[in-house]
Amino acid sequence: MKRPFRTILQRSSLLLMSLLIISSCGGGGGGAPAPVIQNWAPTISGSTSTIRVGEALNFTPSTNDVDGDNLVFSITGMPA
Secondary structure, eight states, rough: OOHHHHEEEEHHHHHHHHHHHHHHHOOOOOOOOOOOOOOOOOOEEOOOOOOOOOOOOOOEEEOOTTTOOOOOOOOOOOOO
């Protein structure tokens, strides 16, 4: 006795949907969340100076990064 194509298609579709539902459940999850790594902001400091017009400004900032990251910076807006 031959099965009609429609019956085979229905059963195959049902089997495929069942497998997708079971595999998407996965079971995993529920584990501990990934730890949050704190990133602290770097600091920059330097002494302020008062100079007269035409004098050169000496300004050497110092930086610190608690996390040990390399710092790259530039100074803009310095008097000419």
